[in-house]
Amino acid sequence: MLGIVVSRADSASERVGTQLLDLADWQEHRDDSRPDADGGGTVYRLPDVEMRVFDELHIYLEGVEHAFDAHLDCLVFVSRHAGETGPLLTAHPTGNVGPAAYGGEDHRFARAAPGALKTVRESLGEYAPGGYDVGMECTHHGPTDLDTPALFVEVGSDEAQWADDEAARAVGRATLDLRDVDPTPERTLVGFGGGHYVPRFERVVRETDWAVGHVAADWGLDDLPEDPETYRSVLRRAAERSGATRALVDGDREFLREALTDLGVEVVSETWARETTGIPLALVERLETGVESVEEGLRFGTLAREGGDESHDVVSLPDDLLAEANGIDHERTLDAVLERSLAVVTDEGGTRLAGPVVVPREDDAAPTPRDRVVDALVAVLRSKYEAVERRADGVVARERAFDPALAREHGVSEGPAFGRLSAGEDVTVDGAVVTPADVHRERERRFAVGSSSDGRQTTAKDS
Structure with a gap:
């Protein structure tokens, strides 16, 4: 009343x-x-x-x-x-x-x-x-x-x-x-x-x-x-x-x-x-105790706002792969992983993914929750590299990149001509045309996927 x-x-x-x-x-x-x-x-x-x-x-x-x-x-x-x-x-x-x-x-x-x-x-x-x-x-x-x-x-x-x-x-x-x-x-x-x-x-x-x-x-x-x-x-x-x-x-x-x-x-x-808006308080308390506090950089993902799971794993991310994805687009990287996780650890005032990541525990899942997070990082790489392949032993990314050594072999001096070739423009040296294709070389980078867990687990009984 x-x-x-x-x-x-x-x-x-x-x-x-x-x-x-x-x-x-x-x-x-x-x-x-x-x-x-x-x-x-x-x-x-x-x-x-x-x-x-x-x-x-x-x-x-x-x-x-x-x-x-x-x-x-x-x-x-x-x-x-x-x-x-x-x-x-x-x-x-x-x-x-x-x-x-x-x-x-x-x-x-x-x-x-x-x-x-x-x-x-x-x-x-x-x-x-x-x-x-x-x-x-x-x-x-x-x-x-x-x-x-x-x-x-x-x-x-x-x-x-x-x-x-x-x-x-x-x-x-x-x-x-x-x-x-x-x-x-x-x-x-x-x-x-x-x-x-x-x-x-x-x-x-x-x-x-x-x-x-x-x-x-x-x-x-x-x-x-x-x-x-x-x-x-x-x-x-x-x-x-x-x-x-x-x-x-x-x-x-x-x-x-x-x-x-x-x-x-x-x-x-x-x-x-x-x-913590929209996040069950029991989950907030469990993850702040077992992983990291919000003040230190914990941020909650989409799965937490959908209700989460009673048991979770805290998984590490491949350092080199994470660094490359952050270097390409740290905002997109963070958003993509938040969509696939319960929570993540961030730095730089909550704006950059630092790892580890909290995911639901799905013992028989294929792909695993961690695999889905790694796939999100791979997707960010595809915005930069011409080809990105996910393999059992890691990730292979390929791109054709400007090679200064090849440019010199074609008689191009360092300076503005380097910039035009790198940007995809032809240049003329002593009456000969040098195209970007002449001075680009395929580059391959490999990223190990590594272990799936950092050894921490959280359950509904943890406090």
């Missing part, structure tokens, strides 16, 4: 409430067990939504979740946003990193709804009227005493926008989109650092399959007392109330990173969030 909180002390909230009533066929019920000011009186219901209206401003409400008759999966405060940001639709979790200047308690967090925040950010982007920006904010005000996953969805940032029916309707539509959304998905990060409007965390929410719970911005962290125990307890609460075991840190705060690690919260990067 989705709960919606409207405040009569907030004109924008009341306007969103009016638009919500217009968006669906609500049933009115009477609740005389509570004062009208505390969410009693007229209550509005859909089969999976309940909306109540309170006199108090949202941020000062206490025990608000207990006003609702049904068990709530998620609680949404429709509200105004105030600031110097122009027309803006925004959303954020609720809580206080530092002192409670605007409702709630010091250093306390309501339970975040990262899955709902991710969905509502997408919906706001779809429904926002022309001229409105859409964004997310850090965790920055009360209430804090909520065990129901909760968030604010807001119209900003001044009187003109608070009175805008189109903006209110966009917030109402986005809020109703939260029906049947899991508010607390497994793939959730807790955020630390950065500014109030959290652009890095918003990118992760928009562009990966990771959600973000509480975000303690720089100004909130700076307001914490120097007491190490309080500092650590705030970090721990932010992670726990986000439902996160991994943290994304914006900026250089080494003490923060160390403290999170000590608390058992793994610190990851935006690159990590992007690279």
Whole structure:
């Protein structure tokens, strides 16, 4: 059940409430067990939504979740946003990193709804009227005493926008989109650092399959007392109330990173969030433990995004063959191998295949998974060589190449004439025509295929 909180002390909230009533066929019920000011009186219901209206401003409400008759999966405060940001639709979790200047308690967090925040950010982007920006904010005000996953969805940032029916309707539509959304998905990060409007965390929410719970911005962290125990307890609460075991840190705060690690919260990067998108977390953990971390260069292939296999082999690649393919086209080489593998090890910031490669374990396969990867390297060679032959004992590549010695034998001096012959043009020397065919010689290169495994294996039981 989705709960919606409207405040009569907030004109924008009341306007969103009016638009919500217009968006669906609500049933009115009477609740005389509570004062009208505390969410009693007229209550509005859909089969999976309940909306109540309170006199108090949202941020000062206490025990608000207990006003609702049904068990709530998620609680949404429709509200105004105030600031110097122009027309803006925004959303954020609720809580206080530092002192409670605007409702709630010091250093306390309501339970975040990262899955709902991710969905509502997408919906706001779809429904926002022309001229409105859409964004997310850090965790920055009360209430804090909520065990129901909760968030604010807001119209900003001044009187003109608070009175805008189109903006209110966009917030109402986005809020109703939260029906049947899991508010607390497994793939959730807790955020630390950065500014109030959290652009890095918003990118992760928009562009990966990771959600973000509480975000303690720089100004909130700076307001914490120097007491190490309080500092650590705030970090721990932010992670726990986000439902996160991994943290994304914006900026250089080494003490923060160390403290999170000590608390058992793994610190990851935006690159990590992007690279693990669509990859089963069990596979991520197994390969980061058994092969290499994403930060060190592990990159996941197509087969991992298709679900992968429960058992895998880590295979080495022929050094000379890999070097030649990378020299021809390192981007094509990496893409071709990623299509045929679960994961690969890269260097140069994840842009070049370095090996080894993780492939499904197929004991009776012909060709083997490693053979298919080697075939991908062979295909890259064919873009350069005139003939490439895959043999049992290796790969043979042939091409006709310009031979400076032959050119000299035909009386061609080094210089521009060499360049024209190499480029396929005829040249004239002492009245005689020298053609490219006269000065090209067939060259053959052999590449050993080598052993199929580097001795490492991973299974679903590895950790």
